[in-house]
Amino acid sequence: MERNAEYLSAKALVQKLVNHGYISYFAGGCVRDHLLGLPTQDIDIATNASPSTIKSLFKKTILVGEQFGVVIVQQDSFHFEVTTFRQDLDYKDGRHPEKVVFLTDKEDASRRDFTINGLFYNPLTEEIIDHVGGRKDLELKIIRTIGSPEKRFQEDKLRMMRAVRFAARFDFPIDPQTHRAIQNKAKDIHQVSKERIRDELCKMFTGNNRGTALQLLNETGLLNEILPETLTASPLFSTNVPKNENSSVLFVTRKLLDQLPDKPSNALAIASILHTIPPPKVDHLCKKWLLPKKETRLISHYVSTQMCFTDAMLWRQGPLKKKLQSPSILEELIYFKALCQTYNLRKELENHTFCLTKLDLYSHEELHPSLFVTGKQLVAWGYEQSPLFSTIIKKLEILQLENHITTLQEAKNYVEKHFPNH
Structure with a gap:
């Protein structure tokens, strides 16, 4: 020591x-x-x-x-x-x-x-x-309960999940008697508070051998109790997924988890587990398992926009810069890269390299320029406050990012031409 x-x-x-x-x-x-x-x-x-x-x-x-x-x-x-x-x-x-x-x-x-x-x-x-x-x-190199596994799991049902986590973390098999006891008592996991299950899942899927952890959760029956939705979904792409796998969705999710970098964030790990589930359901599951609001927003965002970089090399400069402004852009790109590697999308993966290159190329000022026009400025120009303000400001920001508008007067001329104040 x-x-x-x-x-x-x-x-x-x-x-x-x-x-x-x-x-x-x-x-x-x-x-x-x-x-x-x-x-x-x-x-x-x-x-x-x-x-x-x-x-x-x-x-x-x-x-x-x-x-x-x-x-x-x-x-x-x-x-x-x-x-x-x-x-x-x-x-x-x-x-x-x-x-x-x-x-x-x-x-x-x-x-x-x-x-x-x-x-x-x-x-x-x-x-x-x-x-x-x-x-x-x-x-x-084995995970075994002290004494009767049934008794140990009856005392604290979360120990079933801990057995899986330790087995994955150390790459040890679970003792057969202990394994059978988990299978027999898997339904009892619902007696554990959602907070404790959530914390155990996060530890499990931000550690090493994450794909193994998912497989063990499935083999023991715990996955069907905790996240059955992950077993009934379909892979994002049917190509490049082996047909002889017992569960193609489990196969790709395991692979995706293992493509993540060491010690991924909770948001990145959970998004990977839920990547085959429709975004509205993802948000519901995050709230069900009492994930913090910030992590829930990130997870929902990652899943709902997970393939958005597929054609990034074709984007105009303005929309590209706008996307690269995202506070979570590096993690979004990590997630996109892992998805491309999981589904063997080699052509799409080129967009990951392209975005990283652009992110390194642009200065902070180029990505985050001071905006010429705000709501107050529009009011000063004689416009009445309305929902249209958001549309105008977003349009002007894109034009500014593309260097089509470089002065306040040019912004005013554009607004008066395209959004006349009647």
Whole structure:
């Protein structure tokens, strides 16, 4: 594990707990990633010290779930989640335990979701503590629940989606028994809040092996429960899609997801999943899954205009510059390129290169000139406020972008000729 500032700060936190007579380890994902040789994200800490004891030992703490034994400790410039070893009893709501009993590290490990997430690491001795066979499963490269998969998924239904995400992220297969349990309980995913499902989907499809994640969602039956619309749509183009695929739309969507760059935005990833669905339905689905308004607007825009660059090389300078003004133009072009690659549209792909070249060629002033005419200017010329103002201003902007109008007087002459004020 990299001995960076965060690691040293977390180690000092563990040392303090040990100095006061408590057991304390790094826990969960950071240990897993360390053993896989991956950069560790957040370092979580588990201990047999009670929440009240943790609060008394550290100056800056935030109690986020005393009943679950969770305290945030601020150490140096870092925030560490410190959890008391516990055993969860009865999950009546499919997410939160009705009762928590604080016990030992072994019992704490047994309540976690997957074996690869049930490991502990002692930073003082550099020892791995494994009560659940997680180290072996990392060597076997397999996603397996700790104990009965039915019980683990009954406790928290979202764990079914997490199994898919981890399998895709690490390119590990899901243990057959765990896989069957997901298939049998897939319908229970509706008991999970839309916000949690949305967040899991976004993590899944902005990570690596996105196409694999989609395939696993389909194989486990989760995709049919969450986004059945993606299975009944048709590819944008029937050409260049293998006829022997079980689902041609699933094939192209997988391929599109894999064409995206590393760490795509939520908007780009979700637009790719929904690219075969009519735009009005896309907007509805985004709202159904409670995506933020800004992301919903972007996703709807990407899907509704996804092939708009097909003939960009034939556009006049004005409309081209107007399109290149878009704040999301780079992502729109990334999306268009991925679509062309997915459907093997080589001729159309030339327009992507053309637009990038023009974007690099034009200066900011050429793409975003100060407009000669506004609504106030039209009123000053004697025009009454009306919906026509928008049409006039847009027309003048295009002419200005094409350098057909270069002065205010030329703009006035054009308006008086083409939009006489009667």
